[in-house]
Structure formats: structure tokens, C-alpha cells
Amino acid sequence: MRSYGYQHLRMFRVLALILLALPQATISLKLREVSVPAVVIKGDDVWLNCTYDLEKETLYSIKWHKNNVEFYRYIPADNPPGQKYELEGIHIDLTRSNEGNIYMPTTDVNSEGIYRCEVSSEAPIFRTVRGEREMRIYVNPSTKPQILGTKAHYGIGETVNLTCKSAPSRPAAFLKWLINGVEVAPRSNKLYRPQPVEFPAGLFTSTLVLTFPATHEHFYDGKMTVQCEAIISQAHTLRSEEITITNSTRASAATAGDIDSMKDGPKISGGKNEYQVGETVDVNCTASKSQPPAELHWYINDKEVRSDYLMPRPPIVYPGGEESTVLGLRFEVKSRHFQKSEMRLRCTATLSEVKKMTSEPLEVEIAQQQRSDLHVDQVNAESVQSKSTTCKISIQVIRSLLLILILWSSL
Numbered sequence: 001m002r003s004y005g006y007q008h009l010r011m012f013r014v015l016a017l018i019l020l021a022l023p024q025a026t027i028s029l030k031l032r033e034v035s036v037p038a039v040v041i042k043g044d045d046v047w048l049n050c051t052y053d054l055e056k057e058t059l060y061s062i063k064w065h066k067n068n069v070e071f072y073r074y075i076p077a078d079n080p081p082g083q084k085y086e087l088e089g090i091h092i093d094l095t096r097s098n099e100g101n102i103y104m105p106t107t108d109v110n111s112e113g114i115y116r117c118e119v120s121s122e123a124p125i126f127r128t129v130r131g132e133r134e135m136r137i138y139v140n141p142s143t144k145p146q147i148l149g150t151k152a153h154y155g156i157g158e159t160v161n162l163t164c165k166s167a168p169s170r171p172a173a174f175l176k177w178l179i180n181g182v183e184v185a186p187r188s189n190k191l192y193r194p195q196p197v198e199f200p201a202g203l204f205t206s207t208l209v210l211t212f213p214a215t216h217e218h219f220y221d222g223k224m225t226v227q228c229e230a231i232i233s234q235a236h237t238l239r240s241e242e243i244t245i246t247n248s249t250r251a252s253a254a255t256a257g258d259i260d261s262m263k264d265g266p267k268i269s270g271g272k273n274e275y276q277v278g279e280t281v282d283v284n285c286t287a288s289k290s291q292p293p294a295e296l297h298w299y300i301n302d303k304e305v306r307s308d309y310l311m312p313r314p315p316i317v318y319p320g321g322e323e324s325t326v327l328g329l330r331f332e333v334k335s336r337h338f339q340k341s342e343m344r345l346r347c348t349a350t351l352s353e354v355k356k357m358t359s360e361p362l363e364v365e366i367a368q369q370q371r372s373d374l375h376v377d378q379v380n381a382e383s384v385q386s387k388s389t390t391c392k393i394s395i396q397v398i399r400s401l402l403l404i405l406i407l408w409s410s411l
């Protein structure tokens, strides 16, 4: 009995060794692509597609998770094979979904997150491959920023106290004030920037308060124009394929099997699969074309590289004004770069789309009494201040207010 059990163990060992020795690429299940849009405008429909190569294996299941919570599984042996689970932000149309490809006719702010697709093969192999993608949900402001607290006339020395408020957006808008077309420096003591308020859920309203005493320098021909600008930066990061480099010819040089590469991700060029300590790695990372240009980062074994390893390269400029950013990586290989005889290189591209919306210019006038008298002193200014508030609103102000109203109502 004892030797029988021992023989079994030996046979198992031999079998295990054979399985390990077989070149993996020829038989194993592979993830080809996890396709999830990086940026989605709230309400848009999306496809979440997971494609794989079974090779010689049989499919057991395909599972989709958002932030580690399963919301869909496809098991050919089940009836029906495709099933969904309730999860915030997940809206699946099963009639249009098939196998690993899911159709969501709509999205909301809760749809944002990390999506993972996991494909498993049947017995006896039970292999699982997985890939992840991040999806961000953006919401553009529905209207231009508004200016609150305005008066038609200001006396010299009087406090101008205006609040700029953006329409709800995601992410929060960054606001700027301009006086007579000149931007007020972001750190100026004229500004007070409260934290953006989350309302409604998932959207943010930004405010920026501008306070300063009106002086003669602010008025040109008796008029001052103030304007507010809302800037929304919609950034997303794409990863390149990960390149695995070994320090020995015996170890297999393969790219990371589990995590697939991004279709529009940056590309790595010029490398070898094998380096010895003392050799120089000299590679380039090239982003796909965009406007504004992408920002690139290099990582060795998931750690961002030191700046002295980086070689800035001239970008590739296309006729339409779009650019492909190029960033070189050059360093001498040290043994510390290898973890278990492997060194992994990766590059990421961050693309940002900057949206700007500017308020209607608001024109205010100097108080009538002070127009001809350009050297009013502080005391004098205080005394005319109360009178200035009674001045009738100028035609120009009425016109710009009407224009704002018309624009608002048409939005």
C-alpha cells in the first residue's frame, strides 16, 4: 500500500514537471483585450468587451467585476448562460450582450470604477486570466459660470464683492477671475476659494469670491469689466504594454500574460528581451497622437523612474496640429533592477482634455459723481458711495444683463 501511494506521488511529480516544462504560449488560454472606454460622458452608452483565445482549452466562465464586486457572469453550462447582478452604476441590456461583451445603454456617476474581466477554462486545467481597465465618468457644466452679487456702479474705495459660481460638473471646475481681461493671480489676496460643494450627488459646484476696493486704476473711461472662467480638465491615463526583460537566456522572455495592452496606449520601441548587468537599456515611449499632447511616465518594476534616466525627445507633429509625445528611457542595468531575474518596463500616457467656459463679460461703471474728478480721496469716496448706489443703471449694463438672460434661457 505504501509503495503504491509513493508511485502515485512520483507520477504526479513527473506530470507536473512535464506541464511546467511545456512552452506556455502554445497551449494556454490568453486574454486578448479588455476594452472599456477610459472616459465616458454621463448618460452615454458603453460596450465592455472582453476577448480571449481559448487555444486548446474549454471555456468555463467569464466574470466581470467593478471595484472587485461581481456584476455579470457567463457560464456556457448555465441556463441562461449570461446572468447579471444588481450593482450601482451597472445597467446591462442582456438582450444585446453576448458572452464576454456587455452592452450598457446608459451610464451614471456610479458607473465610474475599475472594471475587471476574468476568463477561466474548464477542468482539468482551470486556468484564469484577467485584465483591468479604469472608466471615469465626466459631466460637462450645462451653462456658463454665473457672476453673483453685482452692482451697476461702484464708488472709488467701495468694496467690489463678487462671487463666481460654476454649473455642476464632474470633476469640479477650476475658476479664474479676470479684471479688464487680466487674470487675477491664483494666490492673490483678492480671492477666496471655498471647497467645491458636491451637489447633486457626484457633481461639484465650484465658487470663487473676488473682493477688492475699487480704485481709479480699475476704470478705463469710467468702466471696468470683470469676467469669470471655468476650466475643467478631463484627464485619463493609458498604459503601455508591459515589457519583461530577463538577465538570462534560459528564462523565457515573455510579456506579462495576464494584463493585456491598451489599444490606444503608448508604444515602447527599441528594446531587447534580454540584458546583462552593465548593458545600457535605451528605449523610447511614443504616445498616440492627441491635442493637447500627452504626458508620459516611465516605470521600472512598477516604480516611477528617476528623472536622470529620462531622455526628452522631440515630439512628432502632425499636420492637423496633433502631437505624439516621445520620452526616452536610458540607463545602465544594475543587478538591483532585476527581481527574480526579471525587470518589467512600462510607460503611461496621461491625456487631458481641457474645457473652458467663460461667463458673459460684466461691465460696471464708476459712480457718476466721480467720473470727472479723478482724484477723489478716501474720505470723499466714502461720502459719495451712498449716493452712487442710487444712480440709475446704465443702458449698457441693462443690455449685458439682458444678453446674459437670453443666453441663460436658451441653454
Ligand SMILES: *[C@@H]1O[C@H](CO)[C@@H](O)[C@H](O)[C@H]1NC(C)=O
Pocket: 035, 047, 048, 049, 098, 101
Ligand atoms: C464590442 O462588442 C460588440 C458586439 O460583440 C461590438 O458591436 C462592438 O463594436 C465592440 N466594441 C468594441 C469597442 O470593441
Ligand SMILES: *[C@@H]1O[C@H](CO)[C@@H](O)[C@H](O)[C@H]1NC(C)=O
Pocket: 149, 159, 161, 162, 211
Ligand atoms: C461679500 O458678500 C458675501 C455675501 O454675498 C458676504 O457674505 C461677505 O461677507 C462679503 N465680503 C465682504 C468682504 O464684504
Ligand SMILES: *[C@@H]1O[C@H](CO)[C@@H](O)[C@H](O)[C@H]1NC(C)=O
Pocket: 269, 270, 271, 282, 283, 284, 313, 314, 326, 328
Ligand atoms: C528614440 O528616439 C530618438 C529620436 O527622437 C532617436 O534618435 C533614437 O534613436 C530612438 N531610440 C530608440 C532606441 O529607438
Ligand SMILES: *[C@@H]1O[C@H](CO)[C@@H](O)[C@H](O)[C@H]1NC(C)=O
Pocket: 247, 248, 335, 336, 338, 339, 340, 341, 342
Ligand atoms: C539574474 O539576476 C538575479 C537577481 O539579481 C541573479 O540572482 C542571477 O544570478 C542573475 N543571472 C544572471 C545569468 O546574471
